[in-house]
Amino acid sequence: MGETISHQETGLLLYNNGTVCDSNNSFDHAASDIICKAMGFQSASSWDANGTRHWYLQRDFQTSLSNISCPNQYSWSSCSYNVREFNKNCIRHNKDVFMSCNCKSFSSCPK
Numbered sequence: 001m002g003e004t005i006s007h008q009e010t011g012l013l014l015y016n017n018g019t020v021c022d023s024n025n026s027f028d029h030a031a032s033d034i035i036c037k038a039m040g041f042q043s044a045s046s047w048d049a050n051g052t053r054h055w056y057l058q059r060d061f062q063t064s065l066s067n068i069s070c071p072n073q074y075s076w077s078s079c080s081y082n083v084r085e086f087n088k089n090c091i092r093h094n095k096d097v098f099m100s101c102n103c104k105s106f107s108s109c110p111k
Contacts, residue, residue, distance in 0.1 A: 010046065012054060013097040016083075018064025020097045021090035022049035026069040032099050033073045041101035049097045063090040 013020040013035070020027075032044035066087050070079040089095060 010098050010100040012057065013099055014061070015065040017061070018084070019058060019061045019090075019093060020068065021063045021066040021087060021093075022068070022095045022097055023087045023089035024067045025049075026067055027097055028070070030070040030073040031068045031079065032097075034070055034076050034079065035099070036101035038076055039101065041103055043102045045100045045102045047097060047099035049095045053098060055093070058093040058096055061093075063087065063093075063096075066090055 027047070027049055029044060029047070032047040036042070036044045062084075064084055066082045066085065068079055068081040070076075072078055
């Protein structure tokens with residue numbers, strides 16, 4: 001479910017068939033960089049968690065990851081997060097994360 005995004009397209013961030021919610025405002029550029037790198041990109045170009053952009057899509061998902069906090073930009077293992085934990089601030093999907101990533105070059109983007 002979901003589509004792959006390419007260089008600098010913005011998409012809804014999904015994890016294990018659910019949305020990623022920033023209910024405590026801890027998601028930041030370090031977290032977005034780490035996630036982009038884990039998906040094979042060079043870095044994050046932008047991100048936000050400011051509302052329901054695509055309610056028709058978001059409503060079909062439960063929140064699967066929330067409260068991501070990464071103290072540095074180097075490793076997912078340094079991040080803390082909650083997996084499938086009920087969070088009343090995530091029910092309406094108004095804190096779902098949308099982001100876009102950068103490639104070293106267009107031809108080096110993950111397919």
